[in-house]
Amino acid sequence: MGRYELHYGGDRRNNAPAMRRDYNGGLIAFSRYFSFFSSRTCSPESSINNQFRLLCITCDTLTTTHNFSQLLRQCIDERSISGIKTIQAHMLKSGFPAEISGSKLVDASLKCGDIDYARQVFDGMSERHIVTWNSLIAYLIKYRRSKEAVEMYRLMITNNVLPDEYTLSSVFKAFSDLSLEKEAQRSHGLAVILGLEVSNVFVGSALVDMYVKFGKTREAKLVLDRVEEKDVVLITALIVGYSQKGEDTEAVKAFQSMLVEKVQPNEYTYASVLISCGNLKDIGNGKLIHGLMVKSGFESALASQTSLLTMYLRCSLVDDSLRVFKCIEYPNQVSWTSLISGLVQNGREEMALIEFRKMMRDSIKPNSFTLSSALRGCSNLAMFEEGRQIHGIVTKYGFDRDKYAGSGLIDLYGKCGCSDMARLVFDTLSEVDVISLNTMIYSYAQNGFGREALDLFERMINLGLQPNDVTVLSVLLACNNSRLVEEGCELFDSFRKDKIMLTNDHYACMVDLLGRAGRLEEAEMLTTEVINPDLVLWRTLLSACKVHKKVEMAERITRKILEIEPGDEGTLILMSNLYASTGKWNRVIEMKSKMKDMKLKKNPAMSWVEINKETHTFMAGDLFSHPNSEQILENLEELIKKSKDLGYVEDKSCVFQDMEETAKERSLHQHSEKLAIAFAVWRNVGGSIRILKNLRVCVDCHSWIKIVSRVMKREIICRDSKRFHHFRDGSCSCGDYW
DNA sequence: ATAGGGTTAG
Numbered sequence: 001m002g003r004y005e006l007h008y009g010g011d012r013r014n015n016a017p018a019m020r021r022d023y024n025g026g027l028i029a030f031s032r033y034f035s036f037f038s039s040r041t042c043s044p045e046s047s048i049n050n051q052f053r054l055l056c057i058t059c060d061t062l063t064t065t066h067n068f069s070q071l072l073r074q075c076i077d078e079r080s081i082s083g084i085k086t087i088q089a090h091m092l093k094s095g096f097p098a099e100i101s102g103s104k105l106v107d108a109s110l111k112c113g114d115i116d117y118a119r120q121v122f123d124g125m126s127e128r129h130i131v132t133w134n135s136l137i138a139y140l141i142k143y144r145r146s147k148e149a150v151e152m153y154r155l156m157i158t159n160n161v162l163p164d165e166y167t168l169s170s171v172f173k174a175f176s177d178l179s180l181e182k183e184a185q186r187s188h189g190l191a192v193i194l195g196l197e198v199s200n201v202f203v204g205s206a207l208v209d210m211y212v213k214f215g216k217t218r219e220a221k222l223v224l225d226r227v228e229e230k231d232v233v234l235i236t237a238l239i240v241g242y243s244q245k246g247e248d249t250e251a252v253k254a255f256q257s258m259l260v261e262k263v264q265p266n267e268y269t270y271a272s273v274l275i276s277c278g279n280l281k282d283i284g285n286g287k288l289i290h291g292l293m294v295k296s297g298f299e300s301a302l303a304s305q306t307s308l309l310t311m312y313l314r315c316s317l318v319d320d321s322l323r324v325f326k327c328i329e330y331p332n333q334v335s336w337t338s339l340i341s342g343l344v345q346n347g348r349e350e351m352a353l354i355e356f357r358k359m360m361r362d363s364i365k366p367n368s369f370t371l372s373s374a375l376r377g378c379s380n381l382a383m384f385e386e387g388r389q390i391h392g393i394v395t396k397y398g399f400d401r402d403k404y405a406g407s408g409l410i411d412l413y414g415k416c417g418c419s420d421m422a423r424l425v426f427d428t429l430s431e432v433d434v435i436s437l438n439t440m441i442y443s444y445a446q447n448g449f450g451r452e453a454l455d456l457f458e459r460m461i462n463l464g465l466q467p468n469d470v471t472v473l474s475v476l477l478a479c480n481n482s483r484l485v486e487e488g489c490e491l492f493d494s495f496r497k498d499k500i501m502l503t504n505d506h507y508a509c510m511v512d513l514l515g516r517a518g519r520l521e522e523a524e525m526l527t528t529e530v531i532n533p534d535l536v537l538w539r540t541l542l543s544a545c546k547v548h549k550k551v552e553m554a555e556r557i558t559r560k561i562l563e564i565e566p567g568d569e570g571t572l573i574l575m576s577n578l579y580a581s582t583g584k585w586n587r588v589i590e591m592k593s594k595m596k597d598m599k600l601k602k603n604p605a606m607s608w609v610e611i612n613k614e615t616h617t618f619m620a621g622d623l624f625s626h627p628n629s630e631q632i633l634e635n636l637e638e639l640i641k642k643s644k645d646l647g648y649v650e651d652k653s654c655v656f657q658d659m660e661e662t663a664k665e666r667s668l669h670q671h672s673e674k675l676a677i678a679f680a681v682w683r684n685v686g687g688s689i690r691i692l693k694n695l696r697v698c699v700d701c702h703s704w705i706k707i708v709s710r711v712m713k714r715e716i717i718c719r720d721s722k723r724f725h726h727f728r729d730g731s732c733s734c735g736d737y738w
Numbered sequence: 739a740t741a742g743g744g745t746t747a748g
Contacts, residue, residue, distance in 0.1 A: 107739060134740040169741040205742040212743095236743045243744095271744040306745040337746040369747040376748080407748040435748050 068096065072108040081114045088121075099127045106132050110139045128159075134166040137174075146174035150183070163190065169202035176213035184210060198226050205234040212241030217250070232258075232266050240272045248276035252285055265292070267301035274307035278314030286311045302328065306335040313342025336364055341373035349377040353386060366397060368404040375408030379415040382692040382719055385613045387412040401430035407439045414443025416690060417717035417724045419452070434465050442474040447724045448733050450482025469503060476509040481723050483737050485517045504530060508540045515544025516737070520553060535561065539570055546578040554578055567598045580656035588658065607672035608692040611683050618675040621667070628679065636678035640669060643707040651700040668700050673718060677705065681712060688715040696720045696738070706730050 068091060075083035084105060091101045102125040109118035115136075122128065122136060133156050140149035153171050156163065163171070168191050175184035188197070188207060196203045204227035211220035217238070224230065224238050235258045242251035255273040258265060265273075270293045277286035290308060298304050305328050312321035325331065325339050336359040343352035356374045359366065366374070371394050378387035391409055399405035406429045413422035422443040429436055437460050444453035457475050460467060467475075472495055479488030492510050495502060507530050514523035523541055527533055538561045545554035554575065561571045576591035605620040616626065623629055640648070655664040673691050680689040697705075697720045709716050710730035718725045726733035 103739075110740095129739085131740045136740090138740060164740095166740050173742085200741090202742045207742090209743065231742095233743045238743090240743060266743090268744045275745075301744095303745045308745095310745070332745090334746050339746090341746065367746080372747050404747055411748075433748095439748065 068101075069104065072104055076108050076111040079112050081109065081112050081117060084108050084112065084117075098125070099129075102127075103129055103132045107135060110135055113143075115139055115143060115145070128161075130161055130164060130167070133161060134164070134170070137167060138170040141170050141174050141177075144177075146177040149174040150178060150180065153187075162194075163187075164194075165196050165200040165203050168194075168196060169200070169206045172206040172210040176210040179214075181214060184214075197223065198228055201227055201229055201231050201234055205231075205237045208234060208237040208241070212237060212244070215245060217241045217245055217247055230261065230263060232263055232269060235263060236266070236269045236272065239269060239276075243272045243276040243279075246279065248279045248282075251276035252280070252282065255289070264296065265298075266296075267298045267304045270298055270301070270304040271307040274304070274311040278307075278311035281315050283315045283317065286315065299327070300329070302330075302332060302335065306338050309335065310338045310342060313338070313346060316346055318343070318346050318348060331364070333364055333367055333370065337367065337370040337373060340370060340377070344373055344377045344380065347380075349381050349383075352377045353383075356390075360393070366393065368399050368402045371397075371399055371405040372408035375405070375412050379408070379412040381608070381615065382416050382690060383610055383613070383615070384416040384418075384690055385610060387416065389613075400425075401428055403429055403431055403433060403436050407436050410436065410439045410443055414439070414446060415719065417447060417688075417719060417726060419443050419447045419449055423452075432463070434460070434468060434471065437465065438468070438470045438474055441471065441478065445474050445478035445481055446719075446722075447726070448481045448735075450478045450484045450487075453478030453482075454484070454487065467500070469501060469506070472500060472502070472506055473509060476506060476513065480509055480513040480516075481734070481738075483517070483735065485513060485519075488513045504532070504534050504537055508537045511537060512540045512544065515541055516547060518548055520544060520548060520550060524553070535565055535568065535570075538564075539568075539574070542571060542574050546574055546581070549578065549582055551578065551582060551584075567594075569595070569603075577656040580658075581653050585658045588656070603694070605672050606694045607676040609676040609680050610690060611680065611685055616676070616679060618672045618679070620672040620675075621670045623670065623675075626675075626679070628682065631682050632675060632678045635682045636669065636674060639678055639681065639708055639711070640704075642711045643704060646707050646711060648704055648707045651698075651703065654698045654700040671698065671701050673697060673701050674704065677708060677716065681714075688717050691716065691718045693718060693720045696722060697725060702732065702736070702738075706732055 068087060071087050072084065075081075075087065088101070088105055091105075102121060105121045106118045106125075109115075109121060118136060118139070122132065125132070133152065137149050137152050137156075140146070140152060149171065153163070153167065153174070156167070168187065171187065172184065175181075175187065191197045191203055191207065197207065198204075204223060207223045208220045211217070211223065220238055220241050224234060227234060235254060239251050239254050239258075242248065242254060251273055255265065255269065258269070270289065274286065274289060277283075277289060290311075293299050293304055293308070305324060309321050309324045309328075312318075312324060321339070321342060325335070328335055331339075336355070340352045340356050340359070343349070343355065353374060356366075356370070356377070359370070371390065374390050375387060375394075377383075378390060387409075391412075394400060394402075394405050394409065406425055409425045410422045413419065413425065422440060426432075426436065426440045437456060441453045441456050441460075444450070444456065453475065457467070457471070457478075460471065475491055476488055479485070479491065488510065492506075495506075507526060511523045511526055514520070514526065520541075523544060527537060527541060530537060538557055542554055542557045542561070545551075545557060558571055558575055561568055565571075572591055572595050576588050576595075579585070579587040579591065607618045609616050609618075618626065623633060626632060650665045650668050652661065652664045652668070655667055657664075657667070659667070673693055676691050677689060680691075697718055702725065705716055705718065705725070705727045707730060708714075709727035713729075716727040718727070720738075723734065723738060725738070
């Protein structure tokens with residue numbers, strides 16, 4: 001209304017009241033009136049409608065084609081479907097030729113975005129020009145109404161209207177959308193018969209894109225080769241296909257031959273070929289293409305920049321990627337997401353979460369890609385509080401039932417030791433698929449809920465879903481962590497029979513299962529089945545030897561490992577610890593000097609604890625670097641005193657160095673998880689204490705933490721390098737088996 | 739009067 005009033009209220013520039021006096025005079029006033037409207041952008045619908053009504057009433061005599069076209073164009077500019085309807089009434093009243101008015105009205109309605117009205121007009125037409133058919137089909141596809149588009153296309157053929165290059169260049173997208181491969185092939189045949197496949201590059205690229213979407217890059221390439229005059233769009237469509245199907249070498253080759261044929265790449269081309277360079281970790285070509293992109297002036301195109309960013313992140317060149325991101329003027333949802341997920345993939349979780357918060361501050365909406373990446377950042381570092389806040393964001397944006405965000409949450413809660421919460425998320429998912437099931441099974445597995453994991457596995461089978469390699473690993477891990485030895489063996493046999501591809505990791509898990517159960521001979525037998533036994537497999541067997549103190553077998557395995565990997569650090573440490581636990585101190589000294597010669601340094605034992613979203617790091621034996629070390633030591637001493645009252649005795653077999661007994665005790669008291677727990681107790685924030693460790697928890701710490709959980713009446717959850725331990729009221733969820 | 743290609747995830 002405002003604009004209407006302004007208009008008649010005497011706007012100085014346009015002087016509308018004067019025009020009102022003039023327009024009885026006909027055409028001159030009409031066109032002046034139009035130029036007035038044209039100078040305005042976006043009038044409210046009600047206002048424009050009134051203006052048109054006024055116009056049409058006073059201009060009944062003005063019924064030439066030219067003027068109706070002009071009026072319709074105005075409606076299109078103003079997106080006024082009611083204006084179109086008014087004009088339609090006047091066309092009818094003035095006896096305007098129907099075969100022309102129909103086409104014009106359909107065209108205008110489509111451009112205003114009202115496909116249903118266009119269809120209504122179309123259905124009332126007796127003669128339809130092919131352009132009208134084509135426009136309708138094209139707009140239906142544009143608005144993702146592929147089904148109706150295909151129906152229109154079929155109707156067109158039954159009405160004996162032969163599709164032309166315009167029809168075909170749009171309809172193929174509808175076929176790929178609906179996976180109508182058979183019908184697509186018939187229409188491809190039609191394109192061949194009409195000679196359009198070869199002569200029209202629009203038809204050609206639509207065909208290439210369609211075959212690409214069907215996953216048939218070979219077919220797409222054959223079409224491309226037949227097209228006479230190839231252009232950017234055509235070749236880019238093929239590059240996209242290769243890139244999305246992971247045929248990255250082909251994508252780069254296609255890009256190179258494009259340059260040879262002097263076809264200029266554009267932002268779309270760069271956006272796709274760079275993804276392939278990233279997948280190939282081909283930083284050479286990646287940088288070369290980056291250069292070309294700058295030279296040809298596409299360095300500031302958002303999609304190309306995003307791909308460039310992704311490429312650098314896949315190649316682990318984090319600094320380069322940050323430089324690219326800084327150049328992006330207005331990063332959108334996708335570019336932020338690419339940055340966040342890439343940082344997580346490069347182990348830069350903290351930075352990823354900082355960027356995520358920046359994105360939120362800039363009011364860029366996250367999507368399920370963004371959220372699952374941010375969540376993965378949290379779960380990698382077991383950042384429970386941070387993760388819970390992101391759960392809040394997931395809910396706020398309505399992704400609670402989404403399988404991607406949901407799997408991220410399941411993984412988070414699983415990795416924070418809360419399989420109950422993981423299960424709650426899992427049960428609200430709108431769609432259960434292999435990946436969300438795998439994530440849930442894995443969460444149960446690492447928390448030692450073997451039965452629950454196996455129940456879910458059964459459900460997966462009952463749902464008719466095909467387990468994949470991650471499923472197999474999760475299920476075996478579940479058996480392994482819950483001491484379900486027989487179940488594990490049976491499942492493994494059935495997986496072998498089902499011809500599921502078993503990887504070294506699966507074998508390593510079984511070797512661990514058998515080995516820890518003391519069935520070392522069977523475990524060793526299993527390794528003979530593995531075609532390319534790797535370090536992990538042998539090390540697993542070796543650590544089982546260590547648990548059961550099988551020195552001879554361990555020495556045999558060690559020789560094998562050192563053949564593959566001379567001076568392997570983990571092996572030497574394991575052997576040294578085995579000698580230490582069997583009292584062979586001279587062999588320990590031998591191993592240590594060997595390590596010293598090779599300049600190997602032991603990976604320091606570390607623990608992390610998150611208090612109020614801040615992560616604190618503790619290193620074994622390091623009593624001074626934390627700013628609150630005094631309070632920590634005070635609390636630790638008191639905790640040890642209290643736990644001794646309840647029967648804690650230091651387990652000196654956990655000390656793998658030959659030293660005096662009191663020194664052994666002192667070294668045990670300085671284990672990183674003990675420091676972390678003492679710190680958490682001092683800070684005294686409520687709820688469970690969550691500790692993250694880089695190595696496995698030792699027997700001494702394990703029995704100490706059990707007692708502390710009783711003394712403090714607090715749950716302590718410890719995620720070590722392999723699994724979870726939930727300490728509650730003097731016992732641990734692992735059943736002392738880890 | 740009507741037509742074709744792109745970037746992020748478990």
